[in-house]
Amino acid sequence: MPKKILITDDALFMRVTLKNLLVNNGYDVVGEAINGKEAVERYSTHHPDVVFMDITMPIMDGIAATRAIKARDPNANVIMCTAMGQKNLVMEAIQAGAKDFIVKPFSPERVLESIIKVIGK
Amino acid sequence: MKAEYVNPFLLASHSVLEMVLGARPVQGALAAQPNTFTTQPCCVVCGVTGQVQGQVIYGMSLATADNIVGAMLGQPIDSFDALASSALGELGNMISGNALQFLAEAGWICDITPPTVMRGPDVKITTISIPAIVVTMTMDHGELFITIGVQGRK
Numbered sequence: 001m002p003k004k005i006l007i008t009d010d011a012l013f014m015r016v017t018l019k020n021l022l023v024n025n026g027y028d029v030v031g032e033a034i035n036g037k038e039a040v041e042r043y044s045t046h047h048p049d050v051v052f053m054d055i056t057m058p059i060m061d062g063i064a065a066t067r068a069i070k071a072r073d074p075n076a077n078v079i080m081c082t083a084m085g086q087k088n089l090v091m092e093a094i095q096a097g098a099k100d101f102i103v104k105p106f107s108p109e110r111v112l113e114s115i116i117k118v119i120g121k
Numbered sequence: 122m123k124a125e126y127v128n129p130f131l132l133a134s135h136s137v138l139e140m141v142l143g144a145r146p147v148q149g150a151l152a153a154q155p156n157t158f159t160t161q162p163c164c165v166v167c168g169v170t171g172q173v174q175g176q177v178i179y180g181m182s183l184a185t186a187d188n189i190v191g192a193m194l195g196q197p198i199d200s201f202d203a204l205a206s207s208a209l210g211e212l213g214n215m216i217s218g219n220a221l222q223f224l225a226e227a228g229w230i231c232d233i234t235p236p237t238v239m240r241g242p243d244v245k246i247t248t249i250s251i252p253a254i255v256v257t258m259t260m261d262h263g264e265l266f267i268t269i270g271v272q273g274r275k
Contacts, residue, residue, distance in 0.1 A: 010235070013193070013207035056235065083218025084233070086225035104215050105140045
């Protein structure tokens, strides 16, 4: 059974790039969200094994969405994926419950390693 | 303009362009940008807020935009559609976002606004009170003109 992934990013290009990478490597992309609010809603619907979460997004940012998802499911696996890698932001994301932090631009290997690190093969 | 504001964007440009496009851009000389200037036909505008604030504008010809987006998508593009716009905006977002990391290491805590992609001839931009510099990055994909107009507010 392929692992289920939810992608959250307001940039269409990033959603398409991540989806192609994940599908080509045997993962099931069960949903896409364009802001944090959609991510929280789609998490409840799809119960994905992993959520990829951008930080800077309209309506609800990725840190707030991570907190909301972790409040509903403390075992949720959220991987932040953002262009901004300042230490304070990494700390804030980890404190919100994110299990890994990927800085864009990313290599395909970095993304796949992160999934294995968080949920195993 | 202080080098400590400019260098992070130059460093980030080199690293992001190399990683995303496989390009080794040749950097031209820094030049003062007039307060009012005519943009390139295609631009990505990123705002910087926080302890450093202003705008960074990544300008290029339409052909260069097509080449860059084609490289990002892994195939030549037929038309500059929503996906192409998103890709180009994301390139500006990644350069600016990575620059913030260098600024943070120097003690400047900032944020960026979502990128805006503009296309059209002879658009005039006036940076009201922040002086700007422009630098050209030359790659196989074409020339990227980076206008950096930011200043510290500590």
